[in-house]
Amino acid sequence: PAIVADSYVSTTRMNGAVALSTRGVSIPIHVSSADYIGVRRAAGDLRAGVERVTGVAPMLTADTLPRSREVVLIGTLGRSPLIDSLVAERKLDVRQVAGRWETFVLQVVEKPRRGIDRALVIAGSDKRGTIYGIYDLSQENGVSPWYWWADVPTRKSTDLFVAAGRHTRGTPAVKYRGIFLNDEAPALSGWTREKFGGFNHQFYEKVFELVLRLKGNYLWPAMW
Numbered sequence: 001p002a003i004v005a006d007s008y009v010s011t012t013r014m015n016g017a018v019a020l021s022t023r024g025v026s027i028p029i030h031v032s033s034a035d036y037i038g039v040r041r042a043a044g045d046l047r048a049g050v051e052r053v054t055g056v057a058p059m060l061t062a063d064t065l066p067r068s069r070e071v072v073l074i075g076t077l078g079r080s081p082l083i084d085s086l087v088a089e090r091k092l093d094v095r096q097v098a099g100r101w102e103t104f105v106l107q108v109v110e111k112p113r114r115g116i117d118r119a120l121v122i123a124g125s126d127k128r129g130t131i132y133g134i135y136d137l138s139q140e141n142g143v144s145p146w147y148w149w150a151d152v153p154t155r156k157s158t159d160l161f162v163a164a165g166r167h168t169r170g171t172p173a174v175k176y177r178g179i180f181l182n183d184e185a186p187a188l189s190g191w192t193r194e195k196f197g198g199f200n201h202q203f204y205e206k207v208f209e210l211v212l213r214l215k216g217n218y219l220w221p222a223m224w
Contacts, residue, residue, distance in 0.1 A: 008106070008167040009140040011157045016164030018070055018108055018120040020141070024158070026050050026058035028066035031074040032082060036127045042134040042212070043074050049138040052147075052154045069117045073109075076123070076130045083123050086112055092121055093166065100125045101175065102217065104133030106167040120162050128217055135213045136169065137162070145213035148206060169215075178218035179211055 013019070020027060031043040043060060051057035059066060065082075075083030077098055086092040091112055097103045103125040112119045122137065124130025139145060142155030183189055183199065196203040211219060 007140050008163045008165075009137070010161050010163065011159050013159075013161050014163055016108060016118075017161040018072075018118055018164075020072070020120070020160040020162060021050060021054040021056055021058070022159045022161070024056055026054060026056045027070045027072060028059040028061055028068050029072040029074065030061045030065055030082075032080045033062040034081065035074075035076055035079050035130070038127055038212075039074065039076055039079075039124075039130045039134070042131045045209070046072075046074075046134050046138050049141055049143040049154075050160070053142045053156060054158055054160060055156075065113060065116070067115065069115075070119065071116055072120045072122065073112065074122045074130065074134060076127055077125055079127075080123075083121070086121065087123075092123060094123055094125075096168070097123060097125045097129070100129075100171045102126060102128045102132060102215075103171045104129045104136070104168060106133055106137060106162070108162065108164045128212070131212050132169070132215045135215070139213070145210060149210055172215065176218050177214075178216040178220060179207070180220045180222065181207065182222045 029043055029047055031040055047058055047060045073082060077083060077094060086109065087094050091109050092107060094105065097105050105123055107121050109119045109121050111117060122133040124133055141160055142157065144152035146152045147154060192199050192203050207219065
């Protein structure tokens with residue numbers, strides 16, 4: 001497959017591209033309710049990210065395909081009936097994805113279903129593969145993984161287009177990638193008490209989102 005070198009997202013229209021957002025309209029995002037909860041959560045983050053960039057939130061659907069000429073279709077192999085059917089119909093090429101560790105592909109598919117002219121499909125080999133693909137698109141759209149932790153400004157644009165073809169980062173060269181979290185007192189412990197009331201799930205929700213946006217897969221906490 002094509003390995004991403006330059007950004008596959010542009011603010012100007014290209015031949016065969018999917019218009020994620022243009023002229024004040026953001027196309028719908030669809031993810032099966034049968035997919036992993038984490039994948040569905042990340043799809044919601046993609047929706048929020050598109051709104052952060054363009055000012056227009058796309059519709060997010062789970063069970064019924066939206067009525068739209070262009071859509072974003074998200075799913076994990078073996079978990080999403082729609083994605084699996086696209087593979088079976090040879091509309092989606094996952095030969096370099098299936099069976100691999102944390103691998104994803106973004107592919108523009110022509111006429112995936114009746115009434116849909118073009119779809120941007122995000123398919124993962126496993127749960128984290130799909131999540132990485134979602135967050136990769138969000139970053140290419142202009143949302144930094146550090147948007148919350150470091151207040152990195154979002155690149156604003158009214159138009160977002162995803163280039164035709166296949167886009168992937170390949171299989172990670174290092175199997176385990178993550179963050180060592182030193183809960184020093186009074187530095188981090190004091191800050192978490194001030195912001196979240198302690199080292200609770202609200203704090204770790206932000207940590208885990210950052211790890212996944214950075215395509216990590218583990219957290220190593222230092223505990224007192």
